[in-house]
Amino acid sequence: MHDSSTAPNLPSPAAHDRVYLGRQPIVDRNGALQAFELLFRSDAINRASVVDDVEATAHVLARTFVDVGIVSALGPHPGYVNVSRALLDDDVVSLIPSDRFVLEVLEGVTFDTALFERCAQLRREGFRFALDDVTRWSDAIEAILPNIDIVKIDLLYCAPDHLDELVRKLRPYNKILLAEKVETRSAHDRAMELGFDLFQGYYFARPQVLVSRRTEAPRHALLRLLKLLSGEVAIGDLENELKANPALVMQLLRLVNSTAFGLGRPIASLREAIMVLGTKQISRWAQLLLYADGRNLPLASNPLVVHAGTRARFMELGAGLLWPADEPRLDAAFMTGVFSLIDVVFGEPMPELLDKLQLAPPIEQAIRSRTGELGQLLAAAEAIELGDAGAIERACANLPELTPYLASHIGLAAAKWFAERMAE
Incomplete structure (x- = not known):
């Protein structure tokens, strides 16, 4: 899993080169990542500051296609993007890949004959449409439905009695129902009961709450494996440890044979896999497997795995910039990124988990208090994720080689790297 390159190719830090793009996961009933909504961001602060809807969408598309890249922004998943009436009428919409994007139309857009015809034409070209910010049933919504594939219902502003009515009246139309602004466990459970197909909101975007939906996985076995790998380990001892956990062996072999390793030939033997990959590679994947749950979701579809993998890669790239060619520090940075979310996996307080794990002092210090060089780098990773x-600025001030500009581009490079490694 380790990439010999230690830092991405970065352009010169001119202020006008800085680009920002927000994204929020959309998951299915199993919690598997299905899509991202791409959001306009005018700066590193995680807010929209939208003045002109057309300009905002144009910026989102330009940043996705040109600056960030579709792979970095979306991985293998579709992207949802807001479109105004003016943009739908513009030929520029034809530049959007219809197989990669869902066009979101606000509920307040007035549909007339011309717009109905335009939407029908775009749907024939392969586009799917989502109706956004729906809060109650109306004749206008009923008239729009023939041109809509997905209905996004705003749970935050939809009264409970309106929600029941909305779902009941929408069911005969066989539309995909997406619950948006799902911010609590109770809202999620209610939407599940009503039969929603897709979900979006802080309940899913913030990994701390994912623990409530996780099922048992061989996490303690993974911890034992990682402790074994932290020292000099004989191949036979490693093989015996893995054989004691068949589910873990299956996961590791599936990963070995994925395109992420590019070996060009299948590997069926556990010993051969160990010999080909080496203990470092196995250790890296075992760290990420801590975040995979018992539902056998592909790693690329697990929001928490994506989060942990991208953060760990950010840490590794940042360490490569700060301490070039210092392999032990790069490994420590990657591990710091992974284990900084371990409380989410086990549902236990971080101090108690760190006492059990007995990580190397610089890693433990970084996770406990965000102090030390690794701690500052971890703080930078978290700030980039939040767009704060x-x-x-504060995190980078203590790491002179890492400017806010470089940190933002390392964040994009980390997302792209992880998406490419997860592509099947």
Whole structure:
């Protein structure tokens, strides 16, 4: 899993080169990542500051196609993007790949004959449409439905009695129902009961709450394996440890034979896999497997795995910039990124978990208090994820080689790297 390159190719840090793009996961009933909604961001602060809807969408598309890249922004998943009436009428919409994007139309857009015809034409070209911010049933919504594939219902502003009515009246139309602004466990459970197909909101975007939906997986076995791998280990001892956990062996072999390793030939033997990959590679994947749950979701579809893998890669790339060619520090940075979310996996307080894990002092210090060089780098990673400009500045101030500009581009490079490794 380790990439010999230690830092992405970065352009010169001119202010006008800085680009920002927000994204929020959309998951299915199993919690598997299905899509991202791409959001306009005018700066590193995680807010929209939208003045003109057309300009905002144009910026989102330009940043996705040109600056960030579709792979970095979306991985293998579709992207949802807001479109105004003016944009739908513009030929520029034909530049959007219809197989990669869902066009979101706000509920308040007035549909007339011309717009109905335009939407029908775009649907014939392969586009799917989502109706956004729906809060109650109306004749206008009923008239729009023939041109809509997905209905996004705003749970935050939809009264409970309106929600029941909405779902009941929408069912005969066989539309995909997406619950948006799902911010609590109770809202999620209610939407599940009503039969929603897709979900979006802080309940899913913030990994701390994912623990409530996780099922048992061989996590303690993974911890034992990682402790074994942290020292000099004989191949036979490693093989015996893995054989004691058949489910873990299956996961590791599936990963070995994925395109992420590019071996060009299938590997069926556990010993051969160990010999080909080496203990470092196995250790890296075992760390990420801590975040995979018992539902056998592909790693690329597990929001928490994506989060942990991208953060760990950010840490490794940042360490490569700060301490070039220092392999032990790069490994420590990657491990710090992974284990900084371990409380989510086990549902236990971080201090108690760190006492059990007995990680190397610099890693433990970084996770406990965000102090030390690794701690500052971890703080930068978290600030980039939140789009918190002030926190990015503070974290980078203690790491002179890492400017806010470089940190933002390393964040994009980390997302792209992880998406490419997960592509099947």
